[in-house]
Amino acid sequence: MDAENEQQNGTPAAAATATPDRAAVSRRAVIGWAGAGVALGVAAAGSVAAAVRQDDDPAPAANAVVGGEVPFYGEHQAGISTPVQDRLHFAAFDVSEKATRDSLVKLLKEWTRAAAAMTGGREVGTGAVPASAEAPPDDTGEALGLPASRLTLTIGFGPSLFEKDGIDRFGLKAQRPDALIELPTFKGDKLDPLRSGGDLCVQACADDPQVAVHAIRNLARIGMGTVNIRWSQLGFGKTSSTTPDEQTPRNLMGFKDGTHNIAGTDTANLSEHVWAAPGDGPEWMTGGSYLVARRIRMHIETWDRASLKDQEDTFGRTKGEGAPYGRAKEHDAPDLKAMPATSHVALAHPDANNGLMILRRGFSFTDGTDGLGRLDAGLFFLAYQRDTRKAFVPLQQRLAASDKLNEYIQHVGSAHFACPAGVRKPGEWWGQALFG
Ligand SMILES: C=CC1=C(C)c2cc3[nH]c(cc4nc(cc5[nH]c(cc1n2)c(C)c5CCC(=O)O)C(CCC(=O)O)=C4C)c(C)c3C=C
Numbered sequence: 306m307d308a309e310n311e312q313q314n315g316t317p318a319a320a321a322t323a324t325p326d327r328a329a330v331s332r333r334a335v336i337g338w339a340g341a342g343v344a345l346g347v348a349a350a351g352s353v354a355a356a357v358r359q360d361d362d363p364a365p366a367a368n369a370v371v372g373g374e375v376p377f378y379g380e381h382q383a384g385i386s387t388p389v390q391d392r393l394h395f396a397a398f399d400v401s402e403k404a405t406r407d408s409l410v411k412l413l414k415e416w417t418r419a420a421a422a423m424t425g426g427r428e429v430g431t432g433a434v435p436a437s438a439e440a441p442p443d444d445t446g447e448a449l450g451l452p453a454s455r456l457t458l459t460i461g462f463g464p465s466l467f468e469k470d471g472i473d474r475f476g477l478k479a480q481r482p483d484a485l486i487e488l489p490t491f492k493g494d495k496l497d498p499l500r501s502g503g504d505l506c507v508q509a510c511a512d513d514p515q516v517a518v519h520a521i522r523n524l525a526r527i528g529m530g531t532v533n534i535r536w537s538q539l540g541f542g543k544t545s546s547t548t549p550d551e552q553t554p555r556n557l558m559g560f561k562d563g564t565h566n567i568a569g570t571d572t573a574n575l576s577e578h579v580w581a582a583p584g585d586g587p588e589w590m591t592g593g594s595y596l597v598a599r600r601i602r603m604h605i606e607t608w609d610r611a612s613l614k615d616q617e618d619t620f621g622r623t624k625g626e627g628a629p630y631g632r633a634k635e636h637d638a639p640d641l642k643a644m645p646a647t648s649h650v651a652l653a654h655p656d657a658n659n660g661l662m663i664l665r666r667g668f669s670f671t672d673g674t675d676g677l678g679r680l681d682a683g684l685f686f687l688a689y690q691r692d693t694r695k696a697f698v699p700l701q702q703r704l705a706a707s708d709k710l711n712e713y714i715q716h717v718g719s720a721h722f723a724c725p726a727g728v729r730k731p732g733e734w735w736g737q738a739l740f741g
């Protein structure tokens with residue numbers, strides 16, 4: 306388990322557990338105690354609240370992954386190289402006009418405490434059922450009784466946090482990484498501004514959708530008056546995997562997706578392609594990563610009328626096995642010359658891009674139907690990289706120009722965030738190196 310803890314966030318387990326646990330109460334324990342409280346009367350209920358109150362900024366549990374807890378503290382933020390969970394709730398926030406640098410720092414501190422609690426399967430602040438009934442509870446309550454469900458919360462800072470309309474709102478302009486560019490418009494983009502951009506983002510991944518939604522909802526609640534949700538995206542069915550030993554998931558086009566991705570255990574490729582290194586940019590980003598989010602709509606009805614051959618030609622892989630053309634098994638090395646030159650894999654493979662790699666972590670989405678009875682469905686593409694200018698941008702330029710997949714998809718939302726290094730220990734907070 307220690308090795309697994311180390312793998313998650315890059316922090317040796319011994320360091321991550323050095324601080325003694327301060328009797329944090331799990332949501333499941335609280336349910337049990339609350340039940341007892343009903344039987345024992347008001348005094349018992351008060352003691353439940355008191356126990357929950359000690360949950361402020363708790364230390365990580367010793368066997369963090371047991372019980373579905375992914376360590377919150379570490380060298381890198383969880384939710385990047387972490388094995389991909391089943392569900393996503395992603396939110397982009399804008400900082401309100403009245404907010405100041407101080408109010409933003411206060412919020413980031415509160416968010417960090419809440420994130421540490423929720424990823425540990427504990428309630429926010431004084432909990433969902435506090436001793437006093439006079440004020441709204443700190444925790445909205447819909448995750449009571451649910452385990453941590455491998456919840457990870459990953460924060461990112463958008464270009465507009467550093468400068469918006471030429472104004473340096475929070476004194477951060479000099480700290481903006483050169484790599485945190487405004488993404489260019491790519492051929493075929495049809496971006497909706499209401500599904501694009503954002504000053505901040507939080508990616509919540511969990512195996513239970515209620516846990517992921519609860520996490521974003523509680524962060525938004527804490528942020529009231531300082532930040533507003535600009536847009537958000539629910540995702541299901543991971544479309545990429547960072548665990549190649551497990552069965553590769555399928556996307557909504559029915560193809561295995563994530564076969565050739567950077568594994569969470571592949572420290573060499575993570576260092577080379579995912580984590581920002583000293584000298585790459587401002588010091589506060591060392592150990593962090595740049596996140597590109599793209600809402601990509603699939604023209605599902607058109608795809609479903611395409612022949613199997615056309616579908617397989619689109620990716621250069623077989624639909625059943627997921628094998629590259631000219632090979633037998635999914636994980637066989639691709640022969641790019643055996644695939645149509647405009648197939649997705651022929652264009653995206655590192656051998657065709659000077660070795661370029663990104664860590665893909667996307668999810669499927671289905672948001673009902675459009676006014677014409679077509680499914681509003683697709684891929685919420687998430688990719689982490691060491692420098693977006695050298696990774697997503699040239700790759701997407703190439704794909705946008707000639708990918709056969711473009712017959713069936715359209716990019717309709719876009720955002721770019723700098724995700725800082727991990728919070729290393731209790732008491733530290735998201736963005737401390739940037740604001741501190
Ligand atoms: C700019 C980067 C990429 C975008 C945008 C993108 C969109 C996209 N991809 C699929 C489905 C598949 N992608 C696959 C592989 C693959 N895709 C990218 C990059 C982008 N994809 C890369 C770098 C790779 C790996 C190529 C390689 O190294 O061989 C595959 C094949 C299986 C796999 O290896 O994962 C599928 C399937 C969709 C549906 C989509 C937009 C909706």
Ligand SMILES: [Fe+2]
Pocket residue numbers: 649653
């Ligand atoms: Fe792809």
